Amino acid sequence: xxxxxxxxxxxxxxxxxxxxxxxxxxxxxxxxxxxxxxxxxxxxxxxxxxxxxxxxxxxxxxxxxxxxxxxxxxxxxxxxxxxxxxxxxxxxxxxxxxxxxxxxxxxxxxxxxxxxxxxxxxxxxxxxxxxxxxxxxxxxxxxxxxxxxxxxxxxxxxxxxxxxxxxxxxxxxxxxxxxxxxxxxxxxxxxxxxxxxxxxxxxxxxxxxxxxxxxxxxxxxxxxxxxxxxxxxxxxxxxxxxxxxxxxxxxxxxxx
Amino acid sequence: xxxxxxxxxxxxxxxxxxxxxxxxxxxxxxxxxxxxxxxxxxxxxxxxxxxxxxxxxxxxxxxxxxxxxxxxxxxxxxxxxxxxxxxxxxxxxxxxxxxxxxxxxxxxxxxxxxxxxxxxxxxxxxxxxxxxxxxxxxxxxxxxxxxxxxxxxxxxxxxxxxxxxxxxxxxxxxxxxxxxxxxxxxxxxxxxxxxxxxxxxxxxxxxxxxxxxxxxxxxxxxxxxxxxxxxxxxxxxxxxxxxxxxxxxxxxxxxxxxxxxxxxxxxxxxxxxxxxxxxxxxxxxxxxxxxxxxxxxxxxxxxxxxxxx
Numbered sequence: 001x002x003x004x005x006x007x008x009x010x011x012x013x014x015x016x017x018x019x020x021x022x023x024x025x026x027x028x029x030x031x032x033x034x035x036x037x038x039x040x041x042x043x044x045x046x047x048x049x050x051x052x053x054x055x056x057x058x059x060x061x062x063x064x065x066x067x068x069x070x071x072x073x074x075x076x077x078x079x080x081x082x083x084x085x086x087x088x089x090x091x092x093x094x095x096x097x098x099x100x101x102x103x104x105x106x107x108x109x110x111x112x113x114x115x116x117x118x119x120x121x122x123x124x125x126x127x128x129x130x131x132x133x134x135x136x137x138x139x140x141x142x143x144x145x146x147x148x149x150x151x152x153x154x155x156x157x158x159x160x161x162x163x164x165x166x167x168x169x170x171x172x173x174x175x176x177x178x179x180x181x182x183x184x185x186x187x188x189x190x191x192x193x194x195x196x197x198x199x200x201x202x203x204x205x206x207x208x209x210x211x212x213x214x215x216x217x218x219x220x221x222x223x224x225x226x227x228x229x230x231x232x233x234x235x236x237x238x239x240x241x242x243x244x245x246x247x248x249x250x251x252x253x254x255x256x
Numbered sequence: 257x258x259x260x261x262x263x264x265x266x267x268x269x270x271x272x273x274x275x276x277x278x279x280x281x282x283x284x285x286x287x288x289x290x291x292x293x294x295x296x297x298x299x300x301x302x303x304x305x306x307x308x309x310x311x312x313x314x315x316x317x318x319x320x321x322x323x324x325x326x327x328x329x330x331x332x333x334x335x336x337x338x339x340x341x342x343x344x345x346x347x348x349x350x351x352x353x354x355x356x357x358x359x360x361x362x363x364x365x366x367x368x369x370x371x372x373x374x375x376x377x378x379x380x381x382x383x384x385x386x387x388x389x390x391x392x393x394x395x396x397x398x399x400x401x402x403x404x405x406x407x408x409x410x411x412x413x414x415x416x417x418x419x420x421x422x423x424x425x426x427x428x429x430x431x432x433x434x435x436x437x438x439x440x441x442x443x444x445x446x447x448x449x450x451x452x453x454x455x456x457x458x459x460x461x462x463x464x465x466x467x468x469x470x471x472x473x474x475x476x477x478x479x480x481x482x483x484x485x486x487x488x489x490x491x492x493x494x495x496x497x498x499x500x501x502x503x504x505x506x507x508x509x510x511x512x513x514x515x516x517x518x519x520x521x522x523x524x525x526x527x528x529x530x531x532x533x534x535x536x537x538x539x540x541x542x543x544x545x546x547x548x549x550x551x552x553x554x555x556x557x558x559x560x561x562x563x564x565x
Contacts, residue, residue, distance in 0.1 A: 007326055007340055007417055008340075008417065010339035010340070010368075016366075016367070016368045017365065017366035017367060017368055020362060020365035020366040021362075021366045023362065023365075024351070024354070024358075024362040024363075024366065027353070027354065027358065027362070028351050028353045028354060031353035031394075032353075087349065088348060088349040088350070088351070089345040089346070089347065089348040089349070090345075090348060090349070090350070090351065092310075092313075092315055092343050092345040092348065093342070093343060093344075093345070093348070093363060093410070093411065094366065095314070095315060095338070096313045096314060096315060096338055096341045096342065096343040096420070097338060097339070097341065097342065097366070097367050097414075098338065098339035098367050098368050099366050099367065100335065107366075253314075253315075253334075254314055254315060254316060254317050254334055255310075255315065255316050255317065256316075256317050
């Protein structure tokens with residue numbers, strides 16, 4: 001027996017292993033080439049429909065497709081997190097380790113973002129050329145995508161922990177991400193949405209973010225108050241979701 | 257310095273039933289494990305082994321009780337002890353799209369090891385687990401036993417001060433299990449402490465310096481395998497198939513334990529001839545062997561380790 005051994009020194013950083021876990025998740029995801037390629041299938045279908053049926057809305061649809069593609073990252077985070085936890089139980093390896101729960105959550109999210117960013121970059125580039133994007137509009141788009149990612153990955157991670165089997169997750173996942181991503185004015189302009197509900201729908205990160213980019217590009221002309229409303233709502237949603245996810249990640253790292 | 261790697265006092269766990277009654281999985285478990293020990297929790301499925309292991313490894317909150325790891329309060333401040341732990345979860349699986357080498361290496365990197373250390377430790381652990389030949393094949397192409405060995409290799413490569421292993425050899429062939437046992441012994445000689453759960457009696461006996469018998473959320477016995485066998489009250493086990501009809505006579509030779517329709521008598525060499533004659537008189541099949549941990553378990557728990565709840 002070795003009762004006189006000193007414990008090894010350990011890192012006290014809250015982000016120990018973050019980079020390594022991003023790399024792990026990226027490597028895992030890159031094996032799912034078909035999944036990455038088909039991640040923009042809904043967007044591609046919408047683009048074809050709009051190009052054929054109502055070409056004048058194509059710019060809106062293209063920008064909406066970029067935002068929606070980023071929003072969908074949350075669905076990937078949700079499914080991956082649930083899969084690792086329920087089927088593989090690998091979360092136990094990472095939680096009982098120097099890696100903090102928030103590094104685990106963020107590492108998984110960023111790894112998935114990196115794996116799925118190619119379709120987003122393609123759509124972004126297409127928008128920059130076809131819309132075409134001005135520099136301020138491109139900067140707004142990048143900022144919106146950043147906030148969108150933080151929001152959706154955080155929400156996806158939290159939702160993933162509420163279920164005990166994968167079959168229960170899938171329908172809720174489809175409902176949540178399509179309801180907030182497809183139904184509101186993301187692929188179509190805000191002015192086609194019922195007028196009385198327009199300020200309210202700007203509170204949604206997807207619709208609000210898309211409207212901000214379209215406003216910056218000059219595709220929409222929104223009252224200043226609405227622009228502020230959409231921007232504040234998006235930033236607050238992202239911050240609240242992130243703080244909530246970090247809190248929740250810590251809490252559920254030890255089950256009750 | 258505190259010599260306890262793990263100290264648990266009166267740990268209780270009640271799972272609140274959402275659509276049914278509450279379930280008390282642990283009813284006041286207390287145990288101490290010194291640094292460098294290899295300890296087994298031995299029990300049937302559903303005995304409470306995994307619940308205890310998960311509480312001790314900070315992955316599950318107890319309903320009440322205390323757990324200290326290396327003198328630190330693991331209930332109040334789990335993050336302070338987690339850097340010293342590593343866990344093989346029950347029925348865990350590696351990432352299917354990583355190779356065993358990538359799995360072990362990337363996990364070590366996530367724990368903060370340098371590239372060189374991660375590489376050498378991963379290689380060594382894979383070799384110990386007999387995975388060198390398949391180290392660069394995707395886990396999705398491996399057998400269940402090879403995946404389980406990948407999980408064990410990943411965790412033992414950490415050489416963490418306290419390792420929790422929940423049924424670590426499940427699904428492995430006997431040869432692979434022995435390889436795992438050797439690696440556990442090597443780890444404890446390096447200073448790690450190991451707590452594992454198992455329902456393999458041979459594993460518990462071969463591997464544990466001490467073992468705890470767990471049943472229905474309680475620790476029923478503790479000691480070395482020899483101490484537990486000694487408690488049984490004899491050195492020989494005489495098993496009489498369908499021996500219920502003569503169980504009263506058998507009980508005069510020593511303690512008896514029922515296992516299905518077989519009656520085991522724990523006795524010494526002096527009574528053997530008489531027992532065999534008694535069984536032969538009733539035309540009953542009889543086998544004789546040394547007392548094993550199985551009898552100790554039967555004696556302590558009152559049921560075979562293979563019985564389901």
